[in-house]
Structure formats: structure tokens, C-alpha cells
Amino acid sequence: MEAPNRVPPRRLSFQPANEDHFRLLNCRHGLVLIYNRTRRRLLVWDPITGDQHHVAIPVVFHNFLLKTTEVSGAVLRAGKDVQHFKVVCVATCYDDVQAALAYVYYSETSSWGELISTPIPRLTIFDTRISWDQPAVLVGDALYWLLTGGSEGILEFDFEKNSLAVIQYPVDVYRDQLTVIRTYSGALGFLHVSNFTARLWERKPDYDGVPSWELGRTIELDKLLSLHPMKLYPIIRGFAEDNNVVFLGTAMGDIFSVQLQSLQFNNLPQTDVRSYVHPFESVYTGDIGGERDRAKLF
Template sequence: MEAPNRVPDGHFCLQVDEDEVTDHFICLGCRHGLVLIFHVRRLQVLVWDPVTGELHRVAAPPGFGAKERPISGAVLRAAGDIQHFQVVLVTTETDDQQHTRAMAKVYSSGSGNWGDILSTLLPSQASRHEIPTMIGIEFPAVLVGHSLYWLLTDSRDGILKFDLDRQSLSVIHVPVNIYAHGNWQFTVMRAEGGGLGGLFLSKFTAQLWKWKTGSDGVASWVLGKTIELDKLLSISSKKREPPMILGFAEDNNVVFLWTDLDVFTIQLQSLQFKNLGETNILSRYHPLESVYAAGMGIGGGRGGAELLPNT
């Protein structure tokens, strides 16, 4: 785009030191215009603003980032605060008695420190596999209200909830008997009208679920709409492989799907879809959603982009 709306393309290339070029970096997710990246060798979390090019490096706390205990995390900013951010890291740990607990720590850029460790024991049924239950790293966290949600191993064991206000961890069961389905996928999402939701995908059928509290005060999953993807996308299920979930844009409730060589986006409320084209490279998508306006945001000079307070 022309100035003042142009953002230099170099800002979308992460600048690292020469000795880091061959290092292993893991993208943990995007939110509020920021990207959270884990630097495996240095045990650092990187908080990067691709538009302004600003990069923060924070040492991971002890116990987070070990090879045998993969971590996940999330970055977020309070409404109206574009100067500070928070990072939440989560991992799991199994003791000698095979009791598995989830652990979390929160970093505040305002104080420059990690908070106290928070933990909760995972349900016993969450440890029925040969491998210990871990945080699923296939999909990033989803922010719903004032809570973050992650899938546990293969999403069979449940959903880990971190309440930002109460600073507490808990586990919610998944809405369907996943073991009854041969080819399935599940991801957490924001439900229509707000609240926690889930997208369950079995072959070419998608189900939208909502975590809802009844009149008795008990919360449970309620099935919303069912989507026949082959009909919606006008594709033949006989000629196509079942779709694969590549990513989810939480602010706009848009899911990214891959089937054969095509990548589709579907807005889950309006069911509007778009074909983004062909690709034979399978990878996870981390949609970057933000709102910028012409102003003084980039490099401290005019003609850049400035983050709006309500991003």
C-alpha cells in the first residue's frame, strides 16, 4: 500500500542473531498483534510485533522447556494497553506415582518478572495412555472471555483452562466420544454469542459445540449447528481426502482447512468460505489479527502504523 499505510515488508521477517539462524524456533501463537515464539536452544520466549519490528526476549522459567515436557503458551495485552503484555506458559509433569499435573506461570512486562507457579492435578482418566499427558502443541491457545484454553494430548484427555482473573487451572472434558470416530479432529474456539465452543471434525462433517450453563447451574456441552463441508465447499468427498484443520483465527471465528491441495477459510457463523489457493506444504497456520491506523507507530517516525487502543 502507499504511504502512510505502507508497512515495510522487512518488518514481517524475524531478525535473529547470526548464530541463531539454524536454531529451532517454535511458534506458540498470535494475539493482539503480537507473536509468541519459543527459542528451544536458548530457552527463551520471544514476543514479536511484526508491524513495528519490536522484539522482546524473556528467559523461560525453570522447569519450562525441557525436551521431555513440551510447553505451550499464549501472549496477550489488556484492552487499551499497547505498552505492556503478558505471557502465560503451560506444561505438564508426571511424578514417580504417575500422577500428572499441569503447571503454569505468568510473565508481566510491567514488572519484568515471572509470577508464582500454578498447578493442578489432571484427572486420572487423563493418564490412560502409555505416554504421559501433555499440552497439545498442534493448536495454540484460544482466549475466551478472561480464560485461556489448550487441548491436552490428542484432545482425548480434555481441555486445560487457565482463568486469568482467578489465576487457576482446571480441566474440562471434550464434548463427544472421540474414540467412537475413526478419522477426527477437535479444536477449541469461541462460540457464537460468546463463551467457550468447540469444533469437532469427522471426515466431511463438522459439528459446532458450546459449553453452556443450565438453569441448575451445571455446565455441559450443547450441540449447535452441523456443517456438511463437502456440500458447503462444493467438493466431492469421493475424490478428496478429509479436511485437516490448519489453524483458527479467534477474533473472527475463522477456521483454516486443507483438503488435498487447497486451503479454505470458513467463517463459522456466516459459513462464508474462501479458497486461498493450492499448496502441497502442510503446516500449522497462526493468523495474525490486529488493527492499525496511519500514524506514528513504526520506528518512532511519521508515516508508519499505530496500534489502536482497542486492539
Template sequence: MSSSSRSRRHRSSSAPPLDDENLLPEILLRLPPQPSSLPRASLVSKRWRRLVSDPGFLRRFRILHCRSPPLLGCFVEQLDGISFLPALEGPNRVPPGRFSLQFKHGKGFMLLDCRHGLVLLSDWTRRQFVVWDPVTGDQHRVAVPAGFDPKRTEISGAVLRAAGDVQHFQVVCVATRCDDIQHGEAAVACVYLSETGEWSNLVSTPVPSGSRRELYRMLSFRTMSREPAVLTQSLAVTRVPHVPIDHFKVIRADSGGLCFLYMSESDFTVQLWKPETNCDILGSSRLGRTIELGKLLPVEQGKDNIFIVGFAEENNMVFLRTLKGLYAVHLQ
């Protein structure tokens, strides 16, 4: 090793942490993933601004915090567009108009899913999915795959992208349709890859005759309540409890399988049930835990109604609507 190399190494090791070119990026990477963190850091100096705006640093920052993203707020569907309801206080509060989207044509749009910083909408008048990035404002239109008719088939969808990948995304399309008289109805799914611009081959599973009434029931509720998707990388027909849809929610378990939440208004509790198998939620479920809402929310038994209206998969939070407002409860 040359004397000049030893000298540079000595200066680097003896420099204060905030002056060390190797340590400073590692320190800044561990800032909390709040909207104000990096903008505030960029105001310290030109050097800090250069570091936190570097594409490589931003990619590492996203990957490091992808498992604990902050919940910025909720999207609410209205007649003329999608409104954003902020959930944080200042200085991290995002103005409502920052992430709102107005429809130019007004009709035919439906809010389907929100995940990994992307929002999935449907535009059935044009037979298209719309993938919207609220931060950049970019919109990508994806044609509904061949064989799916939104006017005759109940279609749902989900959007996702790999951790740290801000260029590409996937759209999952799921529907039910009648294949033929002999085989009856089937649940079908396919995946769109933005990297290739193509839909995958269809994957299907038959719908048992005894499950069709339940399937129609769930589809009609989904149409009314616009249920968000839960991704498990498998396709199966699953029985669900005979309870009102706003008292029941299928969610992803910590193990990667399925479990469900049940809202009991008799004692104002939310129960988390874990099935022994993903193929039958009702077959052999066990009670995981019970959350007593009366100790958390300003509600009175017999005077208030509580409904489950959503679930934030990445944050493990359930949204409850009461007569007094909308509340988010972290399941942990």
C-alpha cells in the same frame, strides 16, 4: 457566558461537520479498521494528517475497533524463519515480506501463538520466549520461568495485552510436570507481566491418573501440530474426543467458556459443540450448529481431504486446508 464564548460556540455549531474541530475526530474514528484507512485519510490535508497521527486519536481508534480487527493474514513456520501469508486484496494487502522474520541461528525456534498484534515464539536452545511485534519489528526475550525445563517438560504458551495498551503485554506459560511420586503429575501455569518484568506464582491442578494417557496423546499432537492457545482465565484438565487432532479444535465460546469444532469428512461438515460445563467437554455437550462446507468450498466428497489447521480467536474464523489450498471460514 461572555459574548466571545457565545460567538465561538455559534461558529462551532454552524460549521460543516468536516470543518468542526469537535466532530471531525469522531467521524475519522469510525473509519473501517483496514490498513489503508488512516494513511489515505492523512493524504487529504495537513489538518487530517495531524489528527490521525495524534497518539491520543490512535489509542481511541484501537480501543474502538479492538473487537473487530481485520484479519491481515497468517504466519507460516519454515525452517529458516516465519513467513507471512497475506489474506487481503489491494489496497489493504500487506506484502509478504513486510511481516516475515528470518532466524539468524535457524534451529530451536517454534511458533506458539499470535494474538492482539503480537507473535509468541519459543527459543528452547536459550530457554527463552520471544515476543515479536511484526508492525514495529520489536522483539522482547523472556526467560523460561524457573522450574520449567524445555528439554524435559512439554511447554506451551500464549501472548496477550489489554485493549488499547501497546506498551505492555503478558505471556502465559503452561506445562505438565511430575511434582513427586505421591502426587504424580500436574498441569501448571504462570503469567509474565512486562510491566513488572516478573513471573507470577505457579498455579497448578492435578492430572487424574485416568487422564494421563489422553494428556500424553494431546501433548504429542500439540508438539507435532503446534496448536495455538485458547485463553479462559482458568486451569483445568479436560477430556477431549478420540478423533484425529486435525479434525478437532478447542475454541472459546461467545459466553467466554469453551466449545469445540469437529470436522466430519463423511459429509463435509464442521460441527460446533457446546459443553454444559468447562470441566468436561465430552460429558454433556450439545450440537450448536452445523456448517456445510460443500456449499462454501470447491471440494468434492470422496476426492478431497479437509483438515482444521487453525482458528483466529479475535475474528471467529476457522482455517481449513484442502488439496486445493487454505481457506478461512467465518463461523458466524
């Protein structure tokens, strides 16, 4: 964006210690969630104000006897309360049975809640894990992650019910080119990309009130995007839930943003071919470029 609405690049520059290994998990409500794999703790960072909060992950997630997989998570702020936040920390564990585990951290009390778990059906010999390259999407009062490996589907954490559940998507959908989205109507959905065709699916209740998947819009990407002359297939790189924008890339490093209602697209600067886009969305006052005052979030 143009000045004075441009966020200075130094505000979004994170400098980790050289010996530590980090993974960016999620961006939401003006906050960034980072997992320090070396120290086994989470960092909740507000790039606009510079505030940082370090939270040790629950012990169960690094108990090797439980055979837990890589930790994932999501951060959010409730309504207009910009002082406090919640973090949902999730992982899968496996032994004789597979299960998903979750804890909720409340910054207001600086404490974790109770352990929440749900069994995961094992459909193959492989162990199920939460997809690390697909951040959670917030839809209503629930967070959703993609599952991959032994049981492919969508993991749901419902704040209102304080519960976990696994939702299967249509069996003929190929998992590698799929991302969970919040549809224009505010429902759970996913975008499936196959070759140059993108299909939008939405989870809707039927006449009996039982939710099921319904195929919606189909988008011909080769007619929409300024693709490389080699016509490389587009790859899903990220999703901005607040603005319903998907980010697509190619093996040549091209990155595009596509607004799923208007189909307006933009070519973004090329980046590393392995990069995943974590959209940072926030509301702030216009004069953010100066160092006199910290930005006020609404």
C-alpha cells in the same frame, strides 16, 4: 488486502539464527509469541512496529528431574494498553502423578508470577501433553489449550481466579479433528470435523448452573467448499478467534477459510501440507505501507 491497508510481507518476515530451533506458539492482539527451543527463551514480537522482547522461560520448565514436556504458551495485551503484555507459559509434567504447570509473565514489571498447577487424571498409560499444533484460544478471562495423550481434554487457565483446570469434552468425540473456539455468543466451544461434516459444540450452563456441552450447528463441508476432485477429507489448520474463522486444509495443500456464522469461505494459496495457520489479527492505521512512520496500534 489492497493498498494502503496491506501489511508489507517484509513486516511479517522473521529471520532466526541458523543454529537455533524455533516454534511459533501463538498470535494475539497484534503480537507473535515464538519459543526458542535452543536458548530456552520466548520471543514476543510486534511485526508492525518491529519491537522484540526476549524472555527466559522459568527454570522449572527445563528441570529434567520434573520430566516436563514441551513448553507452550500464549500472549495477550489487556484492553487499550498497547505498551504492556502478558505471557502465559504452560507445560505438563509427569512422574507418579501428572500435572499441568503455568507461570504468567508481566512485561510491566519484567517478572514471572507464582507457579500455578493442577493435577491431570491419567486415563491411559501415555503421558499427557499440551497439543503443540493447536494454539491457545482466549474466551472471556480464560485461555484454553487442547490436551492429548494420557488424558485428552481442554486445559483452562483462568486469569480472574489465577487457576488451572481440566475440562473433559464428550467421550464420543474423536480428538484428532478438533479445535477449541470462541463461539459467536462469546462462550467456550469446539469445532469437531469428521469426514466431510463439521459440528459446533458450545459449553452452556444447565438449569442448576452446571456447565455442559451442547451440540449446535452442523456444517456439510463437501457442499460448501471447492474440494479437490479426489474428495480428500478436510483437516483443521487453525482458528482466528477475533473473527470466528476456521482454516481447513487437505493433504494436497489446499487451504480454505470459513466464517462460522455466515459460512462465507475463501480459497487461499496452497501451502506445505504440514503447515498450521496462525492467524495474525491487529488494528492499525491505514497508511502502513510507508517506512516514514511506525504504525500506531489502537
